[in-house]
Amino acid sequence: MTVTILVVDDEPDLHELVLQKFHKRIRERAVAFMFAHDGIEALRSIEAHPHIDLIVADINMPRMDGLSLLEKLQEADTTKSTIIVSAYGDMNNIRTAMNRGAFDFLTKPINFSDLEITIDKTIRHIERLREARRRQAEAERAHASLSRYFSPQIASRLASANAESDGMEVHWRDVAVIFTDITGFTSLVEAAQPDVLSELLNEYVGGMTDVVFAHEGTVAKVIGDAVQVLFNAPGEQPDFASRAVACALDLDSWAEEFRLRWKTKGVSFGTTRIGVHAGPALVGNFGGRRFFDYTAYGDTINTAARLEAANKVLGTRICVSATIAGATHEFRGRPIGDLILRGRSEPLRAFEPLQAAAFRAATTMQYSAAFAKLEAGDATAIPAFAGLVSTNADDPLAGFHLKRLLNGARGVRMQLE
Structure with missing residues (x-):
């Protein structure tokens, strides 16, 4: 890469001397020189040629001296490096x-050797x-992309780390999964005006994402009204x-407040339903080399969706598995029953x-x-x-x-379609 150097000096012979002393490096395209006779001419050259990398400037020059030129460059907050060359070498x-x-x-x-x-x-x-600067730009681009999925803390850590060594590669790991969906969303899409629907969804997804990030969760997917x-x-x-x-409960609270607020505006926004499960899943970036698609696949994911x-x-509005409830410190909730979910033969104990x-x-x-009487088969x-x-x-759960x-x-086992 050629480095462009601007020499600012009013000595008439310096131009030829520089070209002569650096002719080999100029021929090799290691450096290229431009020349200006004073600070004013130098500023014009810098404005016209922003690719200038380095400035070599005298102090004593007509119209604008080298120290004034430095002051102008400092005011412009330029990143160009400057070497001052002068007979006035006092402190x-x-x-x-x-x-x-x-x-x-x-x-x-x-002394051209010193120069x-x-x-x-x-x-x-x-x-x-x-x-x-290149690394900073890459980190900023990575952070902007990762911020779509991860909380600010996690995004910053991932942007500054080696992705292949920090969980981006596809691998099996134990995860907790939250699935959310909105009742009656298809009808809302058909009935709502485009500008209203746009405002609704943007506010809804933005608010739900803020709740997730507050708990340092990862937004793996947003598909229409559904969030994973x-x-x-x-x-x-x-x-x-x-x-x-904790995140599921806060999502439920936020979504209910959102629904009721829009109801006062005459918009019938559906209830948000939430499913939570934990277990092994295949997790990582499934976007190949061209796209970033950090998500998870496996039976654990399907169970959360069901x-x-x-x-x-x-x-109910929230349904969590016994796996989640059992692993939660001081879980507070009530049993729903043993659900045989769609496509399953074995029951799964669920809680609200x-x-x-x-x-x-x-x-x-x-x-x-x-519920204890129901589980025991007690007629009462x-x-x-x-x-x-x-x-x-x-x-509604008691009514169910x-x-x-x-x-x-009879009993607490129930088949769900």
Whole structure:
């Protein structure tokens, strides 16, 4: 790569001397020289030729001297390196030049061997700066891309690290998965005006993403109204199950507030349903060399999606597996039952996580007592659930179990389509 050097000096013979002394390196295209007779001419050259890398300037020149030129370059916040060459080699000039950003200082008469050594040293400095700027630009581009998926903390760490050594490669690992979806979204798309739908979705996805990032989760996919979230990927999170449950509860709270707020504007936005499961999954960048698509595949992912869909039948908004509940520190929730999910033959115990206040409520204790009777095959489960529904009509899960019992079902195992 050719380094372009601007020599600023009013000596008439210097032009030819420089070209003569550096002719070999010019012929090899290692350096190229431009010339200006004073600071004003130099500033015009710099503006016309922004590729100039290095400036070699005298101090004593007409119209604008070298120290004034340095001051102008400093005001312009230019990254160009400058070597001051002057017969005025006293400490005041040296100090002023350095304070105004000069990289080095040589005295006249010019010793061209010293000048060449100083130019080489400055070129190495320029190359280091270029490499640092290149790395910074790459990191900024990587951070911008990674910020679509990861919280700011994780994105910054990944952008500054070697991706292949920090979880981007496809591999098996234990993860917690959250799936969210919105009821009636297809009808909303068909009925809403494009500008309203755009505002709705942008605010919704942005808000949901903010909640995920607050828990340092990874947004693996956003497909229309559906959001897929991962924990314990790409980095290690020993408390990933607890994070996932806390995140699910906060997502539910935010989505309900969002739904009710838009309802006051006359827009019927559906309820957000959430499914959470944990287990092994194939995780990594599946985008090949041209795209970045950090996501996960496997039975764990499919199970989380089916738990999300189960909410539609159960009347709940959040449904988590026993795997998640059992791994969560001080899990607060109530049992739903043993679900045989679509495409499965073995049941999976599911729970509805609750906020602390709801968990402590008397109705939760009533539900737990009724569920225990249901699980034990006790005939008094029907009046227990009936009593709960009569005093708490807005509990859809209690109503679901009562309806099952009245239709002749027994126990807590249930087939879901």
